[in-house]
């Protein structure tokens with residue numbers, strides 16, 4: 001039998017974070033990361049600096065994981081789970097982030113101002129709440145902090161290096177100050193700090209319009225080359241080089257998913273969650289191509305970038321881009337990928353075999369996402385055609401314009 005301490009009046013408990021305040025705070029973190037994820041997806045194709053673009057892809061996915069963890073917790077303590085915070089200044093901060101004057105300013109505003117403030121708020125929250133009663137929140141916060149702090153460690157050196165090379169424009173400095181002022185006007189991420197007056201936007205502010213061109217930094221010199229005919233698969237070495245060079249251009253697929261994610265940001269959360277993963281998978285496929293090429297003494301920055309593919313896709317609405325990507329490029333890639341696994345096995349090329357098998361695992365999920373979300377998307381945009389008819393019509397365009405002539409099959 002457990003014996004209780006001999007006391008009739010237990011020590012008073014300092015209730016630093018009552019459940020209603022807790023709920024309001026968790027909702028603010030969820031909202032902020034959700035908005036950052038969408039803003040970064042909107043901007044991603046327009047980011048030129050390669051390493052930053054890859055990091056942003058990873059942040060989009062990690063933010064999606066945090067939003068999901070907070071959503072799972074919030075739905076236990078508020079209904080509906082997704083709620084816009086009742087704080088105009090905070091909502092304005094999130095809405096303004098996308099109007100940065102240039103990519104450097106965008107990255108500075110998010111990674112140097114907003115995310116460090118979020119880290120501070122989360123780490124305060126972690127110790128302020130009830131460690132046992134609110135353990136599920138503590139768990140989500142601890143894991144988010146691990147990612148957010150690692151992002152800082154990876155991205156801030158990229159910013160410093162870019163500034164050393166002259167990227168730190170006056171516009172970026174003015175923008176960073178503005179983002180800080182917006183944050184101060186909302187009492188910080190928690191909203192509990194003193195509130196400064198609402199700032200007026202600086203003249204450098206640029207109304208955001210989703211990009212219709214994919215940007216690449218100055219290291220890429222071969223931007224719009226036509227697709228060359230690949231060496232035959234029987235020519236193992238020459239074909240394999242081309243195979244992995246094509247992987248290195250899969251940033252194009254990530255950028256298309258980014259367009260879809262931003263363009264359809266009012267689709268259900270589960271779609272956004274799947275698409276954030278889809279997007280980052282394509283960044284990883286691109287990086288897999290980089291790794292392979294570098295291991296083989298090749299320079300991936302010399303690879304043709306086929307930027308016309310992104311421009312071509314952007315003529316079509318996001319749903320059609322998604323349909324052509326998942327039901328065109330991705331569905332049709334499997335027979336070829338399986339032949340490549342066999343060819344790599346036969347040649348004893350373990351690394352290439354493993355890379356392609358991981359790619360097949362990801363691509364299987366992407367096709368599954370396509371089947372899951374296309375019907376929902378068509379309902380969402382009020383499309384009258386059936387899923388089968390819509391897909392068949394989209395694939396006719398894909399076959400006639402992409403797969404033939406100047407835009408033949410580039411497996412993604």
Ligand SMILES: [Fe+2]
Nearest residue numbers: 330363366412
């Ligand atoms: Fe894919």
Ligand SMILES: [Fe+2]
Nearest residue numbers: 250282285412
């Ligand atoms: Fe891919």
